[in-house]
Amino acid sequence: MNRSRPPLTGRTLHSRNTRRLNLVRRRVELKEATVPLTREDVVALSERLNEPDWLREKRLAAWELAESIPMPTTRDEPWRRTDIRSLNWDEAMHLADAGDVSLGDVPAELYRPLIGDRQGGLLVFANGKLVHSELADEIADQGVIFADLATAAMEYPELLQRLMMTEAVLPDEGKFAALHAALWTHGVLVYVPRNVHVEYPLHSVEYAPGLQMTATHVLVVLEEGASATYLHESASPTQEHQILHLGATELLVRDNADLRYVALQNWGENVYNFGHQRGRVGRDGKLDWVVGEMGCRLGKVFQTLELDGDGSWGRMSGLYFVHGRQHLDLDTQQNHHALRTTSDLLFKGALKGHSRVVWQGMIVVDPGAQQTDGFQANRNLLLDRHSRADSIPGLEIQANDVRCTHAATVGRLDDNEIFYLMSRGISREEATKLIVQGFFDPVMQRIPFEEVRERLWASIESKLDAPS
DSSP states (O other): OOOOOOOOOHHHHHHHHHHHHHHHHHHHHHHHTOOOOOHHHHHHHHHHTTOOHHHHHHHHHHHHHHHHSOOOOTTSGGGTTOOOTTOOHHHHOOOOOOOSOOGGGSOGGGSSOSBTTBOSEEEEEETTEEEEEEEOHHHHTTTOEEEEHHHHHHHOHHHHHHHTTTSSSOGGGOHHHHHHHHHOOEEEEEEEOTTOBOOSOEEEEEEOOSSOOEEEEEEEEEOTTOEEEEEEEEEOOOOSSOEEEEEEEEEEEOTTOEEEEEEEEEOOTTEEEEEEEEEEEOTTOEEEEEEEEOOOSEEEEEEEEEEOSTTOEEEEEEEEEEOTTOEEEEEEEEEEOSTTOEEEEEEEEEEOTTOEEEEEEEEEEOTTOTTEEEEEEEEEEEOSTTOEEEEEOOEEEOOSSEEEEEEEEEEEOOHHHHHHHHHTTOOHHHHHHHHHHHHHHHHHTTSOOHHHHHHHHHHHHHHHHSOO
């Protein structure tokens, strides 16, 4: 019997084409996800930085781990809304020496004194190279360490071996955490001894005018009863070539310690920024954590607060303004592990052009974390019809004596507010600026430095004035 093949229907053709397309996509993903470095590059980096053997071994162990972890794709739930296939690894992962750079290559407004004419401490990096370092004598005399990591590795090796990527951010948290552990290029150690109160703020600045990839590590340790305020800023000009930044931040706040930490990034819009950040707070400790996300072409940052001790308190505040085709994905977590812990999160952002923001937030309460008070809110203001914000709050409660709530909004400019201001003789452009300024003000006021607030607002204004 002659059995002819059944005719191809539209559904069959669609199914076959879909399978072929998925296969092609998978091949493209595998091709584009190849990291263009080797174990020998890790060794060369360590040798260039003149590191001790123990640190080189830590890097190599992290490199082996990084090679074993697959590159994240949109099939992974935390990355489902962020596609990194536009990253050109060969172009962006250029691991090179900082070159001939100096303090003169860094914009002066980035490192002016934060309060009056006094600097508690200042570290300035250009292309990952330390170009300026100072610490007030009265602070140094208290035993405070404020140093770049290259210096800390030589002068305080026991401290780094014990604390760096052992308690907060761990190399096995993901592909980019492992790559960071293997390839970090520079960073800062802040160490405040027990019961020491740092009167003046500490300030670090990194500016990247070159084409090298950078990987910044910030490690802050406040021993029991200590207190400090610390601001870290990162920025770069926008250039044509893609550049990769791998960041990690570790904040260790011991029992009854109090840390105010502000981190502002304004990377150029050619930078792909991936980061892991974690703060741990001990018994009756306090962490007031403010982040500003203004720059980069594409960013994915995991930010986690761990309330480990009874009575610990943490506040997470964030603001962002994206425009053009910027894509920002913020993944926050508030983990309550002990009795009477409190967390409060407020992230506010404005979007313009074809930009997109993803915020995914989760409050987790362990079974024994009774009398927990947890709150999270994410507010988004869309300034153009093409911009998009995905706001995804979540709760995971395993205790029965808690108060946990969340809120999320995505909205556009209120025409009635615009009309009211214009009826008072204010132009539409100025009315928009006033509304945006008022929208951000609750978070802005949590930044304790007026000049930094003014600089941040100037960055927002420049995006408001730019074409969509």
